[in-house]
Amino acid sequence: MFRSLILRFAIPALVVVAATALIAMPYVERMFSDWFRSDVELRAGLVMDSMGESLDRLVGTPKSPELRTTLARVTQDRRLIAVLICGIDGSKIHATQQVPREVDCDQARASESQVSGTVATTTGSVYVSRFERRPLDAQPYRIFLIHDLSFLDSRRGRMRQYTMALGAVGGVLLVGLAVFVAWLILRRWTATLLKDIKSLRFLDEVRGVESSSPVLSQVRKVLQDIEQNQRLEIDYRENWTPEALTHVVQERLGSPQMLVVSNREPYLHMRAPDGSISVQVPASGMVTALEPVIRACSGTWIAHGSGDADRDVVDSKDRVAVPPDNPSYTLRRVWLTEEEETGYYYGFSNEGMWPLCHLAYVRPAFRQEDWQQYQKVNAKFADVVEREARSERPIVFIQDFHFALLPALIRERRPGATIMMFWHIPWPNAETFGVCPWREELLRGLLMSDVLGFHTRYHCQNFLATVDRFIECQIDHEHMTITTQGHVCHVAPYPISIEWPPRWLAGLPDIATCRREVRQRHGIGEQTHIALGVERWDFTKGIVERFHALEKLLDQYPSWRGRVSLLQVAAPTRARLPAYQVIQRDTYAEIERINARFATTDWKPIVLIDTHQAPKQVFELYRAADLCLVNSLHDGMNLVAKEFVAARDDDEGVLVLSTFAGASRELVEALLVNPYDIGQTAEALRLALEMPMEERRERMRLMRRTVKENNVYRWAGIMLMDAQRVRQRQRLIRGTRTLLPSGGARI
Ligand code: GDG
Secondary structure, three states: OHHHHHHHHHHHHHHHHHHHHHHHHHHHHHHHHHHHHHHHHHHHHHHHHHHHHHHHHHHOOOOOHHHHHHHHHHOOOOOEEEEEEEEOOOOEEEEOOOOOOOOOHHHHHHOOOOOOEEEEEOOEEEEEEEEEEOOOOOOOEEEEEEEEOHHHHHHHHHHHHHHHHHHHHHHHHHHHHHHHHHHHHHHHHHHHHHHHOOOOOOHHHHHOOOOOOHHHHHHHHHHHHHHHHHHHHHHOOOOOOHHHHHHHHHHHOOOOOEEEEEOOOOOEEEEOOOOOEEEEOOOOHHHHHHHHHHHHHOOEEEEEOOOOOHHHHOOOOOEEEEOOOOOOEEEEEEOOOHHHHHHHHHHHHHHHHHHHHOOOOOOOOOOHHHHHHHHHHHHHHHHHHHHHOOOOOOEEEEEOHHHOOHHHHHHHHOOOOEEEEEOOOOOOOHHHHOOOOOHHHHHHHHOOOOEEEEOOHHHHHHHHHHHHHHOOOEEEOOOOEEEEOOEEEEEEEOOOOOOOOOHHHOOOOOHHHHHHHHHHHHOOOOOOEEEEEEEEOOOOOOHHHHHHHHHHHHHHOHHHOOOEEEEEEEEOOOOOOHHHHHHHHHHHHHHHHHHHHHOEOOEOOEEEEOOOOOHHHHHHHHHHOOEEEEOOOOEOOOHHHHHHHHHOOOOOOEEEEEOOEHHHHOOOOOEEEOOOOHHHHHHHHHHHHHOOHHHHHHHHHHHHHHHHHOOHHHHHHHHHHHHHHHHHHHHHHHHHHHHOOOOOOOO
């Protein structure tokens, strides 16, 4: 560091001091000469004053020895070397011995108008002081006192030495001051930098460095302290809002361009039979979570345009501003051919990856032609990302299993991008994942992310174990990082959530009104309890198992017959695929069978809503329900559980939740069930229906607090801050390379 300070500050300061001294020297010299000259003039004046009148008298008798003696006495002064007395007409009256040839009476007359001055002679410069006397009783005359100026040269030489010495001392002091100030600035800069990077979590890298650099050890130590504090700060922070998230993006991240990439788009434009265009919010947990985030951060959302009127509303660059009622970000639609959609979306993603990652005992299907389309579509999206990126370092936030190859493809095209990948579904164990014929390619694609997020720590560990099994890489289990081809991917759990409060709640009537309207709409009696199920119609959601649990309840506790109905929303999804057709068939068949067993003229055990609902309708159902049954067979998180809790501002309602849903790790006050254990689920239903009001409220209050604090702004904020740490770490690494002579150490 000292060497760098010398190089950066001391040498330039010395150069400045030397240049200043050189420029100033002639001025200083002139000042000294003027000073000496006025000294000589003063002396000459004194001499004339002392000789004055006696000289007037003696000049009248120029031959008198008295004049000679007087002038000889005067010229005994070391610096007054000669005296010349001339008549006004230029005649010489008297000259002492050493009058130089260059000074004579003619010349004196010629220079009548001139005042005293320096005259160059063969023996050096002399200074001539000129006086004119006009005695009353004698002829006027001029007297020239000739001074030796050689002492001036010697004084000038000494003066130069003194000036140089003074300059050197001043220079040293100035350099010292410059270095001191530079050190202070550097210290402040370091402190600011460290404050700036106080949330750096990648201390694994920092700790790993073997370096004797004092800067690095200091940075390492401070980083460790602040990471500790930062963790506490984040963990105990309760008020994550859209504004807080915006602040993180603008202040901490410096407003980078944000690009979200997903398969499903947040808004579909659909054409109604009458030709009008309406907007639909899809039934998708990913959209539910991400939409509030991009609304707060702005940017561009790149997604497959799958609405049948999507092309009618985009501009020439396939963009449309959304949300339709109050646009705040850009939706960039990507068009897929029939072949691409079949292979990439229905085939590889939903018949391969989805069943592969969910333990729901539906066998994944992997076909070469699907894989080719998956690769092709991933590359297509990578090209769109490249085209949409306005800088070399955008933040690209990739969603889900449709785009496992995208991180690597974007890294190739935009090496400086910060790539965040979130995997919305579970990650299976290594053995299960290993059945995928293209497991290595998928893993290598994912590992080019900077941050790779899963819902739970368990899924992260499964991922690390899978990578460990199939990829040659360095894994740091303690700090959850995987290094491949020199790139570090940070793997961490980020439990996803919903916005708080959900925007769909605004304008909904009170609970009693919601209950009344829902009951009327679906033919449910006043006295009947409503157990609610809301899902995409997916085989992982445990819809049929739910019916069986209700059947068991009605079998075991006949007193509940006629007093509880299961109101089930099943939003059609991926209906082209055989596995989804099976679940739809099973749903209808089981409802028919169970209703046939128990239904009465005015009561049905199961009421099915098999069409897509508007989000507000979904929230109205949450508010109307007595309990919500979320018994997924396997679920990354499950946002229905969180939405139900958020909708219950009356602190009422009971949540029955599968232990195989990620949400069960947070909502521990729910009644947790194993969805495969039908008896246990039935028992949980009974408990929920019979739970005392106080207990219901206490559980609901605690869950509401959890969802409020751990809302989706927090989820995105923490992930973005981790991404920011990656950026800072990259900056630090670059900075360290310039500081360290070897240039190779990582911090
Ligand atoms: C994946 C993971 C993870 C349901 N029916 C309708 C409708 N919905 C909405 C719900 C909720 C969303 O769909 C479903 O979210 P989930 O989280 O339950 O499930 P997935 O779609 O499978 O989501 C999941 C999630 O990603 C986030 O990471 O939690 O584990 O599988 O918001 O309200 N919405 C509308 N009409 C319906 O009929 N508009």
